[in-house]
Amino acid sequence: MNQTLGKEYKLCSQKIIEQxxxxxxxxxxxxxxxxxxxxxxxxxxPFQIVISAPKRIFRKAHDRNRIKRLCRxxxxxxxYILEEYLxxxxxxxxxxxxxTNKEEMEYEVLFKKTEQLFKKLIQEISNLExxxx
RNA sequence: AAAGCAAGUCAAACUAUCGCCUGCAGUAUUGUAGGAGGAAAGUCUGGGCAGUAUAGAGCGCCGUACUUCCUAACGGGAAGGACUGAGAAAUCAGGACAGAAAGUGCCGCAGAAAGGAAAACUACCAAAAGUAAUUUUGGAAAAGGUGAAAAGGCGAGGUAAGAGCUCACCGUGUUUUUGGCGACAAAAACAGCAAGGUAAACCUUACGGACUGAAAGACCAUGUAAACUGGGGAUAUACGAAAGUAUUGAAUGGUUGCUCGCCAAACUCAGAGGGUAGGUCGAUGGAUCUUAAGAGUGAUUUUAAGACUAGAUAAAUGAUAGUUAUUCGAGUAAUCGAACACAGAACCCGGCUUAUGACUUGCUUUUUUU
Numbered sequence: 001m002n003q004t005l006g007k008e009y010k011l012c013s014q015k016i017i018e019q020x021x022x023x024x025x026x027x028x029x030x031x032x033x034x035x036x037x038x039x040x041x042x043x044x045x046p047f048q049i050v051i052s053a054p055k056r057i058f059r060k061a062h063d064r065n066r067i068k069r070l071c072r073x074x075x076x077x078x079x080y081i082l083e084e085y086l087x088x089x090x091x092x093x094x095x096x097x098x099x100t101n102k103e104e105m106e107y108e109v110l111f112k113k114t115e116q117l118f119k120k121l122i123q124e125i126s127n128l129e130x131x132x133x
Numbered sequence: 134a135a136a137g138c139a140a141g142u143c144a145a146a147c148u149a150u151c152g153c154c155u156g157c158a159g160u161a162u163u164g165u166a167g168g169a170g171g172a173a174a175g176u177c178u179g180g181g182c183a184g185u186a187u188a189g190a191g192c193g194c195c196g197u198a199c200u201u202c203c204u205a206a207c208g209g210g211a212a213g214g215a216c217u218g219a220g221a222a223a224u225c226a227g228g229a230c231a232g233a234a235a236g237u238g239c240c241g242c243a244g245a246a247a248g249g250a251a252a253a254c255u256a257c258c259a260a261a262a263g264u265a266a267u268u269u270u271g272g273a274a275a276a277g278g279u280g281a282a283a284a285g286g287c288g289a290g291g292u293a294a295g296a297g298c299u300c301a302c303c304g305u306g307u308u309u310u311u312g313g314c315g316a317c318a319a320a321a322a323c324a325g326c327a328a329g330g331u332a333a334a335c336c337u338u339a340c341g342g343a344c345u346g347a348a349a350g351a352c353c354a355u356g357u358a359a360a361c362u363g364g365g366g367a368u369a370u371a372c373g374a375a376a377g378u379a380u381u382g383a384a385u386g387g388u389u390g391c392u393c394g395c396c397a398a399a400c401u402c403a404g405a406g407g408g409u410a411g412g413u414c415g416a417u418g419g420a421u422c423u424u425a426a427g428a429g430u431g432a433u434u435u436u437a438a439g440a441c442u443a444g445a446u447a448a449a450u451g452a453u454a455g456u457u458a459u460u461c462g463a464g465u466a467a468u469c470g471a472a473c474a475c476a477g478a479a480c481c482c483g484g485c486u487u488a489u490g491a492c493u494u495g496c497u498u499u500u501u502u503u
Contacts, residue, residue, distance in 0.1 A: 003151060010447085017447080050447065061174090062477045073452045076152065107452070
């Protein structure tokens with residue numbers, strides 16, 4: 001299974017990030033909050049993501065680094081859930097991923113939470129599709 | 134054994150799996166090489182580099198302040214001097230260590246008197262008056278009292294009592310000599326010592342200071358916004374057909390705060406040029422690092438040989454599992470359990486400051502044992 005999560009998956013365009021926050025469509029699964037938007041991406045990959053740890057909560061730079069690295073690791077391991085679905089639906093999505101807890105959590109917990117988060121996101125997307133139809 | 138001080142070293146290692154960033158090779162997703170710090174931090178300083186201005190001058194403003202040396206430079210460092218503090222001493226530690234005979238200001242309370250060529254409260258001495266208690270006048274800064282500080286200290290002589298009034302020693306000042314590159318030190322002679330402190334008050338002296346900061350700046354690409362260049366705008370009046378001449382005036386903004394000087398906007402005409410998003414460079418080979426030999430007390434430096442050692446850009450350097458190492462606790466032991474600091478490069482170097490774990494060496498103190 002392809003578990004890479006390279007530069008292609010990183011969301012850099014400032015315009016798209018601004019657009020994400022215009023829509024205000026979010027999915028929550030403690031300790032994460034994710035903002036998303038369907039849009040055309042400058043990459044061939046089905047999704048691009050920004051991982052963020054708020055500076056207000058984590059003052060020290062090395063703490064933020066630690067959180068972001070853990071998050072990226074769990075996303076990398078779980079991305080197949082989302083990626084398979086999106087390829088099937090032939091869509092591209094931009095994600096803004098925020099860690100909201102005030103303390104660092106264990107890797108195993110985060111792994112399970114990420115899995116739940118992606119499943120929740122897929123469910124919400126398919127509900128939207130049903131409503132449209 | 135514990136605590137403190139000083140100096141130094143390291144900043145756990147390896148394997149497997151899955152990944153991230155950069156370079157190179159191949160080629161179309163593989164291989165290979167490399168990938169955080171001693172403080173990467175604070176942004177407190179000195180430079181490089183880049184841009185703006187290059188039309189500055191005067192005054193102001195800001196910084197630095199023992200000596201010599203090091204350095205690209207410094208407010209940094211080294212060695213040394215004087216001072217202050219600690220200590221029995223050896224020695225150690227400290228820093229707003231230029232100037233108070235240029236001037237101005239300030240020195241509260243207490244006290245008789247605190248900066249005026251001034252001062253007598255108590256007690257002391259002398260004279261006069263008075264029967265006496267005492268009073269008046271004069272002498273006197275030695276004693277008491279006040280104060281952070283009372284007019285060099287201490288002892289002896291001297292005197293009515295006293296006083297550098299005189300003398301010895303010490304202190305202070307001036308001059309000379311000697312030593313030292315110098316800060317300064319030592320010695321000798323002279324001066325009887327009437328005059329202080331505060332510059333971390335203004336101030337004076339010497340030296341230095343243009344501003345901005347990698348989000349600087351250069352280029353590509355796209356193509357009609359700003360900005361750019363030149364003219365008008367940009368003085369008024371009189372004379373003149375005009376060119377021009379004479380007299381008069383100079384707003385507002387910018388240029389470091391002010392003055393002088395210099396330059397200029399909106400708007401408009403013409404020219405030339407190429408905005409935003411995005412990308413490339415800047416940008417990692419350098420006041421570089423390592424080793425050896427030499428110079429120097431030292432900071433540092435010279436020569437030789439070798440090395441290339443992060444370069445991201447919403448920002449890589451990671452996660453999981455296991456083994457070993459270190460420390461702590463338990464245990465006779467095998468072993469078991471736990472811990473493993475401060476902290477994340479962002480243009481690059483020199484320094485300072487702050488945070489912080491473990492170990493090694495030396496010194497000091499305390500306790501226990503012999």
